[in-house]
Every structure is written in structure tokens, then in C-alpha cells.
Amino acid sequence: MTDQDTHHSTAHDIVAEADTGARNPGGWEALLFLGICLAWSIFQLYIASRLPGMLAQATGISFFAHLVTQARFIHLAFALTLATLAFPLYKGAPSDRIPWYDWLLVALGLISTLYLIVFRLEIAARPGLWSTSDVVISAIGMVVLLIAVYRSLGLPLVVIASVFVLFTFFGGYSEWVRNLTNYGGSSLSKALGHYWMQTEGVFGVALGVSTTMIFLFVLFGALLDRAGGGNWFIKVAIALLGALRGGPAKAAVLSSMMTGMISGSSIANTVTTGTFTIPLMKRIGFPAEKAGAVEVASSTNGQLTPPVMGAAAFLMVEYVNIPYIDVVKHAFLPAVISYIALLYIVHLESLKMGLEGLEKKGRKIGVLLILLLFLTGFIGLGAITFLVIGLRSALQPLMGDGSIYVAVALLGVAYLVLVAIAARYPDIEIDDPEQAPVAPRLTPTLIGGAYFALPIFVLVWNLMVSTDHLDRLSPALSAFWATIAMIFIAVTHRPLKAIFRGQQVGNETAEGFGDFIQGLIAGARNMIGIGVATGAAGIIVGTISLTGAHQVIGQVIEVISGGNLMVLLFLVAVLSLILGMGLPTTANYIVVSSLMAPVIVSVGAQAGLVVPLIAVHMFVFYFGILADDTPPVGLAAYAAAAISRGDPIMTGVQGFMYDIRTALLPFLFIFNTDLLLINVTFFHAIVVFCVSLVAMLLFAAATQGYFFAKSRWWETLVLLFIAFMLFRPGFFLDQIDDPYDHLTGPAALEAASALEDGAPMRMVVTGPDYDTGKPRSTTILVRAMGGDAEAALMDKGLMLLPEGETLILEEPMFGTPFFEKLANQYDFYGDEPVVIEQFELERDRMPKEVFFLPAFLLLAGVIFLQRRRATQPAF
Known part of the structure; x- marks a missing residue:
């Protein structure tokens, strides 16, 4: 095994420890573990489908339908069981077998969750009057849950949840807390019942969203990656951008964005794409820390990118109480601007170091052609979408709901055509990073896996497309049908290509079925941490509903900030960073939104800040996600450093420096909600995008100290001032004319x-x-x-x-x-x-956009001065 293989293995070990479980038992224990994983995935597909109702109606047995209503308890039972079996309890615990005490914990976890199903009628008959057995079961469940969180996610979430539990029991002893929250303390019976026996705590909204939506999206991503879609994303990005200056780093940004859109973990995203892109970046001259930092910055930003946003988008629907399509609309512009700015940062780093791109066979693709390809792709997808909408709208009066079968038939024909074309080209293999790096040709790479885009098209269509005749599906149903499409492709694409090539299909059919099974197992393993995390985050939400604990945090921040709005936002940003350390995306969002969002709303209103709730939630979510690359915890930085052989702390620091542009965005859209496309027309949205993009690129140039040439100190200050004028023109107008x-x-x-x-x-x-x-x-x-x-x-x-x-x-x-x-x-x-x-x-008042004019005049002056000193082309 080479050193590179060793470090790849280390990176995957980090993912296993953080996401999927580091224990690999053998024999019957391994078969049992894999069987439970399969059972969990199949159960989640079952409850998302129409089968429960159909079976209950056909057999007259209500059990099939009751499984859906009790799904939260079963979901957590699976998560607790797999967390106990997959993660060793402590560092020296056996990793090749399951010790007796873990079997005991599995039994206790099953007893404490299934008790809620078996005795559901008795529990419903005594709300708030909990029996001794209720209290004992609740205590056992809470302990098992916190142990599962510790072993799968480490101490951070356990500490946070434990602090809130202690506050529930002892907070009432503080006169200050009583005066602030009117909370006088809670008995053991009341608190434990609130956490475990009701849907106010562990089994609250967060676990409900995990059960109905998040699992399906994670499963969809796991099946896509196992079938080869993740590798296709990477290879397309390399083919498209690899030959440009600093091409592998730009490809890392693009591929991480594409995989991050459907991934629920920035750590797994870092390793999935970084295993290939980080060695390539080093080969063309990027230092180890900067190569890892580029991957970390792009992978963490993937959690902020619609349509999935690390599954936090669906939690936002519940917490902010707005339609899913609005969440996507509000999150779209900041995510796109942030990624384009990161591409520009990579480009500036390449210019400073005098780097080139990869060798490429055939014709090289210029920047203008790449932009044209992107534009053509968007126009093409739009044309296909409108064509299908038009066809279904025309058939709807004639066929009613039957028009869906025509759409499915068209999808099947498109799949067969794309697979037939892909069969003419060699399969897209995973390259060895140790080989001489060469950017693949775009056409065979793009066409060779284009059918992987069909399930994503199905997902986005169901989530977003709505007409007079067609309604958007719920996120859960959208993910279900996209997953069904992905399962069909995972099972059939290999044998179909073999048929079109005139080859034997036996082995290919077996491999396709194996990909399907492995995808189901990977989806369940990827959900372990998320499942227990959403349960534990429910403890925090339950404490707030029981005690009003967030008011205490708000009072502390209010006193420290002294009513100063910028100090308030800075404190919330720092606390969101701290609270987000070591947490998966979903738990991260639940924690920071439950604790920090109310602070901005209540304390900010006293300082005159009134903004839409989605802007507040996006603010805290952005800073919570940035914890993934912020030392000293930054797990994504450790994973990247394991591949790059760089220093993990310096990788995290450099990654955060790249992410300063992302940290700037939340402050901007708090004061300028146009960035979130709130109450803007289409034309205004185009203007906002163009101006904000220019401002962000100038900010990136200022932080890198390089624009057309190395910037002088005063040029850096001028660039920052221009960026501020473009981002917040209203600030200057407010100084001369009261709003x-x-x-x-x-x-x-x-x-x-x-x-x-x-x-x-x-x-x-x-x-x-x-x-x-x-x-x-x-x-x-x-x-x-x-x-x-x-x-x-x-x-x-x-x-x-x-x-x-x-x-x-x-x-x-x-x-x-x-x-x-x-x-x-x-x-x-x-x-x-x-x-x-x-x-x-x-x-x-006069339009605030008037201040764009002096900003662009200043920019023209800086460009004129720097162009005279430039020693190499800007692109």
C-alpha cells in the first residue's frame, strides 16, 4: 500500500468515525448489521409509498397503516440500534466484534422506543400523568440516546443537550431565571415525560422531518454515488475546468458544489471529491494546506446550496413556516455568488503562484465557451421543462391523472436513448490520482453519464414545477419518486449498456443489483448520525418549549451588546460557530436556529431591526455550517488534511480565510434582503445578482491582495470600500436622507x-x-x-x-x-x-442605486492603475 493509499484510508476512517461507523464486525454480527441497515432503508421507502394504505385496505389489517403513524419511534429505534452496533463506545473498545454491553444498550434502546408503540393507547389516556414505568422508560431512553450521540458524534452535542437538561431541573432555583422566564423548575416526572412521552421533545418536529424527508434524500444521494453518479460529477468538472489555470482546484469547487447539493455531510463531501481533486491540486503546485482548504471551503458551502442544503431546507419549511419553493428561492442567490467567488479566489491563488492547468487531449475549452455551455445547459433544461409541462397540460383535460404515465414513458425513452449513446463510449472509471494527471475530454465524459442527471431532474421537477394543471409534490414524495428512479437506474444501467454493446449481461446485472443493495446499506449508515442527532436536538427544542431557556441567552447577549446591532450580530455569529462545531448539518441547524434565531428576532427588534424570519434563520445557519472548517474542531479540515498530508489546523485556518466571503454574506442579507430575492421583481433580481456578484469578486480580490496585479495596501482598502458601496448602497443614502x-x-x-x-x-x-x-x-x-x-x-x-x-x-x-x-x-x-x-x-427617496455610479468610477480607476502593473493575463 502506498503512502497516498494510506492517507486516503485515513480520510475515509475519519468519515467512518464521524458519519457511518468505524466498527466492522465479522461473521453473523456483520450479516445482522447489514440486515438492519437494509431493513431501515426498506422501511423508510415503505412508509413513504402508498403501500401502507393499499395493504391496510386490501387486508383489513390496520397494522400496516399504524406503522406510518408510529414511524418516528421506529426511526429512532433503528438509529439507536445501528449507532450502538456501528460505533465503538470508547477508543479501545473492540472494532471487530460487538461486546456484551452494546447488546445490552441495543435491548434498552429497543425497549424504550417500542414501549411507546406497544402502550400507545394507555399513554394517550394519561397525558401528563405519567406512571412509574413511563418515567423509568423515559430515563432509560434519554440515557441510551445520549450515549448513542456520544459514540457517533462525539461530545459537543451531548454537552449542549446535557446543559439544557440540567437547566430544566435546576434552572428554577435561580431567581434571575425565574424573573426572566417565569419558570419555577420541573419535577423528574414532568420533565422526562415532556422529553420522551410526548412530541414536544425527542420525538418532535426535528425527528419527524428526519423520518419523513431527510432519510429519503440521504438514501437518494447514497444510491446516486454508489451507481457512479458522484464520480461522474467529478469527471465532468475536471473535463470542463481542469485545463484552465489552476484547473483541478476549480474542478474541486464545481464538483463539490454538485455533490454537496444532494449530500447531507460536508465531511463525506470532502472525502468523496477530495480523494481525487486534492492530489491533482498538489500536482500542479498548490501547497498541501491550500489544496485541502479549497476542498473544505467548497464542501462546506455545498451544505448551503439548494435544493437540499444538507437536508436543512426541509427543517426550514417547518421552523419558518414558508413553502419549500420559497426556501430554495431565498437560498439560491447567496449560494451561487459564494461559489463563483470561490472559483475566483482559486483563480487569484493560481495567478499569484503562476500555476497552469492540466494537460488535455483534443481542443481546450476557453472561459467564454464554458460560460456559453453553462448558459446553453440552463436554456436546454428550461426548454425541456416547458416542453413536458406543455405536453402534460395538453393531455390533462383528456387523460386526467393518467397524463403522468405519458410523462413516465417519456422519461423511460429518454433514459434508454441516453444509455444507448453512453454505451458507445468507455465507462467512466475512477482515475488513480498517482497517474500523470490529464483532463478528460468533455463530450464523452458528459454524455457517458448524462443519464445520472435524470433522477435529479425528477427530484427538482417534483419539488419546484407547478402549473394550473400540475401541483408540486411534497419534499417527501419528491424524494421518494426520485429515489425510485435512482434505484431503477442503479439496477439497470449496467446490463442495458452491456446489451447495447452486444456483451453478456449476467455479471453486469449482478453488479447493478449489488450497487442497489450497497446503496441501501450506505444510505442507512449515512443516516445514523443524523437520526440520533435530530433526536438529541429535540431535547434542546423541548427544553425551550418547557422553560423558555432561549430568553436567558437573549438576555445575556442583550446585556453584552448594549443594544448595538452590529455587536449583537457579531456575538450571535460567534456563538453559532461555537454551537455548530462537531455537529452534522441537520442537528447544526436545529441547535443554532432554536437558540440564536430568537435572539436576533427579539433583541434585534429592540434595536429597530425587523427582517423576515427566513433571513434570520439563514444568518445563523451560515455561521453554524462554517464550523465544519473552523479550528480547533473543523472535522472537514481534518478529513482534507488526511488526504493532502498537510497540517489540519492550518488547513482549517486557510479554509476559513477562503470562507470569509461566505461569512460576509449573512451580514449583508440581514441589511439588504434583496440578496434573498425578497419582494423583488425579475428584472430587479437580475440587477441584484450582477451587482452583488461584482461586489463579492472585489471583496475576494481585496482579501487575496491581488486583482489584475498585486494590490497596494490602499488599493485593497479602496476595493473593500467599493464592495461595501455595491452591497449596501442604502447605507450612504440613509446618511443624507432619513428612510x-x-x-x-x-x-x-x-x-x-x-x-x-x-x-x-x-x-x-x-x-x-x-x-x-x-x-x-x-x-x-x-x-x-x-x-x-x-x-x-x-x-x-x-x-x-x-x-x-x-x-x-x-x-x-x-x-x-x-x-x-x-x-x-x-x-x-x-x-x-x-x-x-x-x-x-x-x-x-431617490433610488439607492445612484451610489453604484461613484463605486464603478472608483473601480475603473483601480483597474486602470493595476493594468499598467500587470505581468500576466488576467485569465
Whole structure:
């Protein structure tokens, strides 16, 4: 075995320890483990299909349907069992066999989860009045869950969850906590029942999303990778970009983006693509740490890229309460800008080091041709989509739901045609990184695996396409049908190519079926960490619902920030980074969104910051994900360093330096929600994209100290200033012209009533604090409606009682949008009334885009000066 093989093995060991399990027992234990993995994947496919209802109806046995309603408990039972069997409990524990104490833990895990199914009727009959057996089972379940989290994910999530459990039991002893949260403590019975016997804790929304959606997407990615789709992504990226300056690094960015879109782990993404791209980057001259850092930065950013976003997109649907298509729309622009900027950073690094690309047989592809190919690809996909939509819309009145069979037939024909064409070319093999690196030709590489794109097309179609005759499917159903399509391709593509080549199909059929089985096993193994993590994250969510613990964190941050908005956001960013260390993407998002998002919403409103909730969740999610390459934990950096033979800490530091552009984006879209495509027209979206992209590229050039030539210190400052002007032109406009008219009393109501429907009405609410009685202020936003400001407020549960020039605010009605936000903050029944101190109505001002002109003039000056010093072409 070569040194390179040894380090590849080390990298895969890191993935095994972090994601899939480092234990590999033999004999009957191995068969049992693989059988459980298969059973879990088959169970998840079963409950996602229509089979439960069909079987229950055909047989009259309700058991088949009950499996769906009890799926969360079974899902966690599988996760706990596999976590116990796959991960040794401690470093010196046996890795080639399963010791007796793990069998005991498996039994306890099964007892504690299946108890909820067997005795579900009795438990439902005594809500909140938990029996002794309920409490004992809950305690056992909690302990087994935390042990499973420790062995599969390490200490970080265990520590966080344990702190919240301790807060539940002992937080009520603190007078400060009692005053802040009105929480007086909890008994053992109440707390454990809340965590385990109800759907408020472990078996809450997070585990539900893991059960119904996340597993299917992870399984889809595992099947795609096992069938050869992951390697096809890498080879296409190398063929497309490999011959450019610093080509392997650019290919690493592109391939990591493509695999990261459907991957649930930045660590696995790093190894999947990095095993091939990191050695290539080193061969053309990248230092080990920079080669690893490029892969880490691009792999972590894959978790921020729609449509899957490491499965966090589907959690956002539940937590932010917006349609899935809106989550994709809001996340799209920042992700694309971030990746293009990373490509540019790689290009600048290559320029600074004077690097070239890989050798390429045949004609080299220029930058303009690559852009043209991308544009052609998007136009082609759009044309195909509209063609299919038109066909189904035409057939719908004639065939009704039967038109789906025509679409499936067309998909089958397209698959057969693509496989027939692919059969004319050699199979896409995994190259040996030790061989002389050569960029493959694009046409045979692209066509040779184009059929792998069909299941992704099915997934995106079902998630996003909607017309008058067709409805989008739910994410769970979309993933199910895409997975079925992927299973069909995994099983059939090898024998079909053999038939088209006139070869024997026996071995190819066996290999295709083997890929299917191995994909099912890999999907289950990849879900172990996610399954137990979403359960453990439910402990945090359950603690918050029981105690209001997030208010404590908010109070601490409010005191430290002193009401300064930028300090507040910086503190939240740092805490999100810390909380995200060592957590898989899904648990990462649950933790940071549960703890940090409410802080920005509540404390930010006191400082006058009112932004859409999706912007807040995207802010904390971005910083949580950046923990994957941030020392000292940065597991993705350790995986990359194992391949590159570089220093893991320096790899993480360099990766974070590359990711500064990503860390900048959340601050920008908090203050400029245009970046999230919120309330923008199509033309405005194009302008926002172009200007934001230029700004991000200038920011990247400034951080690299190189533009057309090596930058002087003052040129770097000017580039940063230009980037700021392009990103936040409204900042300069606000300095010379107040963005709001500040109105009080009845005059404010009259002015607000003149607003157009949907226009924002910002209001500053002032009154005595519910706990301290001291005056406090917060800003809320309501949209104008029907030319009557009071009616618009009533629609949101807000009732005004004008007294002279004072607008007294009554307590919001229960169940309305502002009840929880205001009723828990203000004393509406004290001596001092709660009032709307002022309305802040947007003024009609000159467009903020006016400030683009001086920015571009400054940019022209910098380009003129640097072009005179340039010693090599910019591209």
C-alpha cells in the first residue's frame, strides 16, 4: 500500500468515525448489521409509498397503516440500534466484534422506543400523568440516546443537550431565571415525560422531518454515488475546468458544489471529491494546506446550496413556516455568488503562484465557451421543462391523472436513448490520482453519464414545477419518486449498456443489483448520525418549549451588546460557530436556529431591526455550517488534511480565510434582503445578482491582495470600500436622507391609512417590561391593508385605544401573530399603558442605486492603475 493509499484510508476512517461507523464486525454480527441497515432503508421507502394504505385496505389489517403513524419511534429505534452496533463506545473498545454491553444498550434502546408503540393507547389516556414505568422508560431512553450521540458524534452535542437538561431541573432555583422566564423548575416526572412521552421533545418536529424527508434524500444521494453518479460529477468538472489555470482546484469547487447539493455531510463531501481533486491540486503546485482548504471551503458551502442544503431546507419549511419553493428561492442567490467567488479566489491563488492547468487531449475549452455551455445547459433544461409541462397540460383535460404515465414513458425513452449513446463510449472509471494527471475530454465524459442527471431532474421537477394543471409534490414524495428512479437506474444501467454493446449481461446485472443493495446499506449508515442527532436536538427544542431557556441567552447577549446591532450580530455569529462545531448539518441547524434565531428576532427588534424570519434563520445557519472548517474542531479540515498530508489546523485556518466571503454574506442579507430575492421583481433580481456578484469578486480580490496585479495596501482598502458601496448602497443614502417619516398619534394613523396595500408599517411599541416594570421598546412591522391602518392592525390581533395624541395598545388577542411576541414582554395591566410611540413610514427617496455610479468610477480607476502593473493575463 502506498503512502497516498494510506492517507486516503485515513480520510475515509475519519468519515467512518464521524458519519457511518468505524466498527466492522465479522461473521453473523456483520450479516445482522447489514440486515438492519437494509431493513431501515426498506422501511423508510415503505412508509413513504402508498403501500401502507393499499395493504391496510386490501387486508383489513390496520397494522400496516399504524406503522406510518408510529414511524418516528421506529426511526429512532433503528438509529439507536445501528449507532450502538456501528460505533465503538470508547477508543479501545473492540472494532471487530460487538461486546456484551452494546447488546445490552441495543435491548434498552429497543425497549424504550417500542414501549411507546406497544402502550400507545394507555399513554394517550394519561397525558401528563405519567406512571412509574413511563418515567423509568423515559430515563432509560434519554440515557441510551445520549450515549448513542456520544459514540457517533462525539461530545459537543451531548454537552449542549446535557446543559439544557440540567437547566430544566435546576434552572428554577435561580431567581434571575425565574424573573426572566417565569419558570419555577420541573419535577423528574414532568420533565422526562415532556422529553420522551410526548412530541414536544425527542420525538418532535426535528425527528419527524428526519423520518419523513431527510432519510429519503440521504438514501437518494447514497444510491446516486454508489451507481457512479458522484464520480461522474467529478469527471465532468475536471473535463470542463481542469485545463484552465489552476484547473483541478476549480474542478474541486464545481464538483463539490454538485455533490454537496444532494449530500447531507460536508465531511463525506470532502472525502468523496477530495480523494481525487486534492492530489491533482498538489500536482500542479498548490501547497498541501491550500489544496485541502479549497476542498473544505467548497464542501462546506455545498451544505448551503439548494435544493437540499444538507437536508436543512426541509427543517426550514417547518421552523419558518414558508413553502419549500420559497426556501430554495431565498437560498439560491447567496449560494451561487459564494461559489463563483470561490472559483475566483482559486483563480487569484493560481495567478499569484503562476500555476497552469492540466494537460488535455483534443481542443481546450476557453472561459467564454464554458460560460456559453453553462448558459446553453440552463436554456436546454428550461426548454425541456416547458416542453413536458406543455405536453402534460395538453393531455390533462383528456387523460386526467393518467397524463403522468405519458410523462413516465417519456422519461423511460429518454433514459434508454441516453444509455444507448453512453454505451458507445468507455465507462467512466475512477482515475488513480498517482497517474500523470490529464483532463478528460468533455463530450464523452458528459454524455457517458448524462443519464445520472435524470433522477435529479425528477427530484427538482417534483419539488419546484407547478402549473394550473400540475401541483408540486411534497419534499417527501419528491424524494421518494426520485429515489425510485435512482434505484431503477442503479439496477439497470449496467446490463442495458452491456446489451447495447452486444456483451453478456449476467455479471453486469449482478453488479447493478449489488450497487442497489450497497446503496441501501450506505444510505442507512449515512443516516445514523443524523437520526440520533435530530433526536438529541429535540431535547434542546423541548427544553425551550418547557422553560423558555432561549430568553436567558437573549438576555445575556442583550446585556453584552448594549443594544448595538452590529455587536449583537457579531456575538450571535460567534456563538453559532461555537454551537455548530462537531455537529452534522441537520442537528447544526436545529441547535443554532432554536437558540440564536430568537435572539436576533427579539433583541434585534429592540434595536429597530425587523427582517423576515427566513433571513434570520439563514444568518445563523451560515455561521453554524462554517464550523465544519473552523479550528480547533473543523472535522472537514481534518478529513482534507488526511488526504493532502498537510497540517489540519492550518488547513482549517486557510479554509476559513477562503470562507470569509461566505461569512460576509449573512451580514449583508440581514441589511439588504434583496440578496434573498425578497419582494423583488425579475428584472430587479437580475440587477441584484450582477451587482452583488461584482461586489463579492472585489471583496475576494481585496482579501487575496491581488486583482489584475498585486494590490497596494490602499488599493485593497479602496476595493473593500467599493464592495461595501455595491452591497449596501442604502447605507450612504440613509446618511443624507432619513428612510422613514416618524409620526405619532392620530396623524400617524391617518398617514398609515393612505399607504398602498402591502406597504410596510413599522411601529415602535413602548411600555413597562412584564418582569421588571421598567420601560422597554421594540419595533414591529405590519403590512398595510385596504386603506385602513386600524383594520390592518386588528387583522393581526392588535387593538388601539386612541386617547388624545396617545395610541394605547391593548394586549394582543390569544393565538394572533403578535400574542407571544408582545404579551410575554409587556405588562398590559400595569399603571403605565403600553403605547405605540411612533409609526415609521417609508419615505419616497431617490433610488439607492445612484451610489453604484461613484463605486464603478472608483473601480475603473483601480483597474486602470493595476493594468499598467500587470505581468500576466488576467485569465
